[in-house]
Structures are given as structure tokens and as C-alpha cells.
Amino acid sequence: MTAFVVRRILVNIVVFILIGIGVFLLVRAAPGDPVRMMIPPADLQEGSEAFIESRRAELGLDDPVLVQYGRWFLDAVTGDLGSSFISRAPVSELLIERLGPTVLLMSTALAISLLIAIPLGIVAAVRRNTGVDYAAAALSLGVISVPSFFLGIVAIYIFSLQLGWLPSAGMSSPGDGTGGDILRHLIMPAAILGLASAGPLTRYVRGSLIDELSADYVRTAEAKGAAPGRVVARHALRNSLIPLITIVMINIPQMLAGAVVLEQVFAWPGMGQLAVRAVSQQDYPVIVGFALYVAALVLICNLLADIAYAVVDPRVKVT
Amino acid sequence: MSDLRPSLDTPEVAAAEEVVAAETTGTAPRSRRRSPAAMAVRRFRRNKIAVFGAVVLLLIVLLAVFAPLIAQQSPTAVDLGEIRQPPSSEHWLGTDASGRDVFARVVYAARVSLLVGIVAALLAVLFGTIVGAVAGLFGGWLDTVLMRTADMMLSFPPIVIIIVLAGILGPSIPILILSIAVTTWPTTARLVRGVTLAVREREYLHAARVAGASRGWLLRKHIVPAAMGQIVVVGTIAVAGAILSEAVLSFLGLGVQPPQASWGNMLNDAQSLTVIQSMPWLWLPPGLAIAATVLSVNFVGDGLRDAVDPRQSGRS
């Protein structure tokens, strides 16, 4: 087991390095001079050319690409991702500051999506081809077809502007910041994000439970005299929820994508909002830092998915 | 990434292999008399929701093709004397902040959405087919590298990749199409690889003559025909995803740039509470247009999936 985990970690480190190279080369391939790119366009003036030349040499941009990459990578892993062009603040500080709100949004959304997907998927599987099942299918297809930012706008229109129940933007009201206040700000973005990822999860729970319900061991349980509810809860569900842990893990990065968009709609002060702003301001260090954070998140989730699968399922024996 | 854990799409690949095996050995009881394609068409036409989706989609395509005939006004003509006008007989859906006709913009935006969606999906399917076939035909380390890359790509959220790509390379329609394609090809690649392995297995078992056949011949004569149905399904669903991605990116201001109209960038205006509150004609039509288009493409995609492989359908 330990060997398995160590091997997985090593593989993931290699992959992370490869992704780093990819992002690095991409920035290199970007239109424009890297030094110029590090200088906010507004600061470019007449006579900057000489300065740029000297900076080139100073930054070692005339060295071979690999050497440059190595330097950049070493800085990156030690937490130095450079500074934002715009705010001049260190990128890692900016990102870490934004991490908390994003994690809060995503974990609440995850809880909501599981609270929807598991019961709905179970009911849809047990009551196959009934109204509930069709409603679940419609919901699943609906939430993957309607863009979440549009749902967000509709929700703001209804709940903030027409009904006045919930705040439309930010994480807290000025001068407030109590748990209740944050919760009121959290409800809409988290609910929409949760709903969006509940769609595929519901489909998954339904599908895997249907598969399990036709398994031989379910018939054995029935032959023992177990009631239908017990057959589902004690036997089939256990088998279908084991892979769900993995699926949820793999789904977390996809959820981050949804969070990026919804943070924009609800002005939620998370990493997504930061990234989108950085992209529209061509703030390369922040974009790169964000990309590396996401890559790390994806790899960690993948790793946890592998480990969770190996740990939870008694059938999986890894060495 | 890992061989041992479940994934959402492996059953499809397994099913693809089954279909290949059944169709070519003639053991599938249903495909004895008619060709599989004809049977799929029959099943599709019996699926009411899918047919409904196809009809709506056809209407949207017609809207895009005949945009100049349908929208009498220009989608880009600025009229500062008539900004943010509510719907009227002259401007059916009102005007935006620059006095442009919203109806014309919604109609013309269908062109952009469909163009991006279809071209990106086609590129992704083409690339995915090549990669999948190469991986399946050559095997060995090449297969490992390609499939690991595909799995890696699948585990990254497409929107984030596209944001980063568009952020670094600059927003434009070609970059948008390319970055969507880059995030979409792995699904097709895995599918085609599965089919390729199944075809190879079968060919080696049943026909020694293939031993001398070229890989290109195998690809054209066996793999692509066997995988076609599934490729169409994956491609259709990729179109839906690409349209959504375009909308999201344009909404964030990283996709289609004004003055060109796209449903996503029209919604970009709806980031102010005043607009949301008092000018719903600015954001409701493009939002509904995206939802209707993506939903109908998904209806068609689901219908095709059930038609191509009825055992996958889940609800029969």
C-alpha cells in the first residue's frame, strides 16, 4: 500500500513538472516579448528599449530555454511565482488569500450536490421509469445544458432583485461578516454550483445502483429474506457508493471550473475571480500561478481518488 | 490515470467493443436483416424527445443560415440615440448599451455559436480519432503515452484550460476553437482506441489475410466504420460542450469580442444589477438561446446514443 502511494506520488510529481514545462513554453509562445510582458503596458515609454535589453541579460533570457525553465521552476516550487504586474503583490500571496473563499464555496457546493445526487439517484434507480426517474433525468440534462452563469443571473433577478431575500454580490456585507451574513452570501452561488454538479452525479448514482441491483449478491440477499429497503441500503448501495468516492474526487476539478464562472457572477472573492481579472488584464504571472495551482489541485484529487479507491474497496489489493 | 479505479466513460468503451463484436460476427439478433445504421435511424425516429431536439436544432441552424433574411436590422449598427430601449415594434427585443438591435444580435450570434461548436467538435473528433487509432494500432509505449495524456487532459477542467490558453494567447475565435478542441479530443481518442483494439482482436482471430494488410487499410475499412456510430454520438455531445464553453468564455470577456455578437458576450452586459433588474431583454433572450441550443443538441446526442447502442440506454 505504501509503495503504491509513493509510486503514485512520484508519477504525479513528474506529471506536474511536465505541466510546468507546458505552461512555461506556452507563456514563451505567447505573442510579445517576455520582458515586455513583465512590464505593464502602461509603463512602456519611449526609450524603454535600452532598459528592456539590459533586463533581458539581467533576467538570463539569453540563456538556453531549459536553463531558464529550471530557474523558473525552482522559484515556483519554493513558492516564488513572481509578482503581479498590476498590484505588484507576490502571486502566491494573492492566490492564497483567495483560496479560502473558493474552498468554502466549493465544499458547500459539493455537500449540496451530494445531498441532491445520492437520494435522487437512489430513488431514480429504485423507481426506474417512473415520474421521479424522468424528473431526475430531466434535471441532469437541464443542469448540464443551461449555463450556470445564466442560472446565476436569473437567481439574482429573482432572489435578490425581485424578492430581496439574498445579497447578489460579495462574500459579506460591509461592516458585517458574521457567519450568518457569509452564509446568506454563500447560498446562491453554492446552490447553483451544487446543482450543476449534481446532474452528472445523479446519473452516476442511478446507473451504478441499477447495475448493482441486478447483481447476483442482491438476489442472494433477497433469498435470505431481506426487505427491499435493506437490500438497497445494506447491499447494493454500499457497492455503488465505493466508486462514487472516486467519481466525486475526479469531479472536484470540474467543480472548480464552475466556481471560476460563478465567482464572476456573484463577485465572490475567490481564485476564479482573481484569475479572470488577471486574464483580462494580461497579468501573466498571476495566470501562470493560477494554472499551477489548478494543476496541483487536479493531481492531488487524482491521487486521492486512487488512494480512496484502494483503501475503501476491500477487493482492491495493491502492493 | 490509474488502471484500477472506475471511470465514468469506461463502460462506453466496453460497450463499443461489444457492439463491434456483435455486429461483425452477426450474433446480434437485431442487426441481422437491416444494417446497423438503418436500425439506428429507426430507433432514433421513435425517440420523441430526440426528434423534438432535432427539430429545434434544425430551426436554430436555419436561423443562423438565414440570419440576414430574418433579422432586418444590422447586429452591429450603433445608434447612440436609441440605447437600452425596451422591446418595440421596431426593435423586437429592444436595444443594447450601444443602441444595437438585440434581436438581430441574438440571430446573428447563432452563427458564431454554431460555428465554434461544430468546428471545435469536428477538430476534436478528427484529432481524437487519429490519436485513438494510432494508440490502438501501434500499442506499446506509444499507446501508454497517448492514453495517459488523454486521461490527464480529461481530468483537467476544460474551462480552466481554455481560460489559461485564451489568457496567454489572447482572445480570438480561432484560439477559442483550438482550445476547446484541445480539451475535447481525449473522449474520442479513448473511444476509438477501444474500437481499434476490438477490431484488431477480431481481425487477427478471424482473418489471416489481414496480417498483410496495412494499418491505413484497417483504419479506413474497419475501425472508422465500426466506430462511426459512437463517434457521431461523442461528436454531438462535444458540440453541446463546445457551445457552452464558447458562451462561458465570451461571457467572461475572453472569447468572442464585441462588436461581433455572441450569446455569451451579450450576457456579459448583464453583470450590472441595473441591467439585470430593469433590462431583462438584454440578458434573457441570449441566455434562453444558449439553453435551448445546448439542450436540443444534448437531446439529439442522447437520442443518438440510445439509437446507436440500445443497451446503453438505461431506460428502455
Place this chain on the structure above:
Amino acid sequence: MENTEPLLVIDELAVEFRTDEGVVKAVDGASFTIDRGEIVGVVGESGSGKSVTAMSILGLVKSGRRAGGTIRFRGRDLGELAGKELRTIRGAEIAMIFQDPMTALNPVVTVGKQIVEALRLHDRKLSKDAARDRAIELLALVGMPDAAARFKQYPHEFSGGMRQRAMIAMAIANGPSLLIADEPTTALDVTIQAQVLDLLRVAQQETQAATLLITHDLGVVAELADRVVVMYAGRVVEQGDVTTVFTAPRHPYTVGLLESLPRLDRDVDELHPIPGSPPSLLAPPPGCPFHPRCPLARDRCRTERPELRVVGNGTAVHRTACHFAEELAAVPTEVTR
């Protein structure tokens, strides 16, 4: 009144499956009985309806539909019972052993817990500890070495034979009066098969349970069963006590089955598989379902369906569904050797 009737009476049972191609009559008017403590073997090729018949007893046929007939157990029609009443019988009075021990046990629940569940479902007053002790006892009874340790293990840690032993332990846990074993040895290695058969015999003696043994293996029936029921195309074509049926079969299908059996006292090239294949149950042939493959078939067989009737003069009741059973009796040495 109850005591006059056999333990289990299956009467004109019919089970249908609806498929896209039409209605499949998997069981089409099957009748037979089982007495207390008796071992009855049901044989037939796959698709003969033997497994569906077995599953129907406990109402475990999922996609199928009971199209007719009754299944009476201790005088009660099992088909009439509500779910709750049926569940008190399942696993308690009637227990099942399934074909594939690899899939019939829940992979994520320990073997011990699965046996405990069987015990506690039918005895709510049984404490967890007592159930545990009883389960370990049962595992030891079915010949599980180191039963206490095995109790805590998961099915994947067991070999196929060991899993089948665990299945048997689970089945006999509540001392059933009827044990249904559906192809209990088919999925096992030949060497393990003999052990499991021995175990079944021990279990039967231990519990005194009547046993319904579903198998395609005539050897298993010969070794274990008191009586045999031969099924073909969803119908019973012959039944009687094992010795009578095997030495003097009165149905050409049974004759064919016996002929196709490899035997040590015969050369391999003397094996005679039955020509043709079982009929489609979507559109069964008119008349006797066996007539397309039957060497004795003539016009009457193609139009008139033979009913099960008593043949022979022995004390044991021997029935067959063949119009020309007496012709087989006339040439016993030739056909049966």
C-alpha cells in the same frame, strides 16, 4: 389436511419474459412435487426452464411474469403471499444456494456478517454475539478450517469452493425445510465439485431439509438425488425415481441425455450428443416440443402435445410426456444399454 400434501407442489407453472422479439415462455406448464426430506434433481439443458422454475419458488424472477399455475409450500400458495409474508419464508423455511459463488456473495461485506444477517433477519431476538458464535459454528460445520478467522474475511479472500461452503452455511443457517440448490457445482473445479456435493449431502442430513437440486449434470443427480425431474423447453418431460428413470427412461429426450453422457465403461467415440438444438421459446414447435430432434417422431408428435402420464408398472410413480413411451420400453437394452 396439510400433512397429506407433499412439502412443495408445483402445478402447471408458467413463467413468461417479454422481450423485444416477443414473449418467451421460459416455463410452460411445469408440474412436480417434493416430499419432506427428499432430494429431487431437476435436469435439462440450459434454457429448459429449470433455473427459472427454481427462482419462481421464492419469487426471485425479476423481469419475468407468472403467467399461470401455482406453487404451494406447506399448503400455502407462495404466489399469493404478500412481500412481507414471503420474506419470512425466504431464507428461513426455504433457502437457496446459487450457481456462482464468485458473484453470489456481497463483495464488500465480510462473509461472517452475511451469515449473521441471514440469522438475524429471521430471529430478531438473537444477539449479535450469539449470532456471531452461531455463524462461526456453521462455518465450521461446512468444513471451513479456522472458521473464526474466516468469519472476518471478505469473499474475495476465499477460493471458489470455500465461497460455496459459505453459501451453504448461510443457506442452512435457519434450518430450512426446503433447500434449493441452483447448479451448486457448475462454476467450480472438478475436484472441488465432489467436495461440495459431499457437503450438500452432509448438510441435507444435518437439516433433514428436502432438497431441490437444479443441474445439467446427470452424474450429480445420480449421486445425490432420490427422484429426478427432466425438463425440456419449459416443460417436465419425464419424472420418477432416479434408478427407474436412469435405467429405463421412457422419454427419448432422457434417452438422448443419457447417451450423451461420457462413461468410463464406454469408448469416447460412442458418445452420442443429441442432434439439433433446443427449440426457440419465442415460437415453440407445435405438438411435442422435442419432435424436431426426436428419432421416434411421427405425425402425431407434430400436432398433439403429449401430456405427462404414468408409465411402467413399478411401485414408484414414473411419468413421461411421450406418445410412444412404450416403444422405448420395448427396446430397453438397445437404447439404454
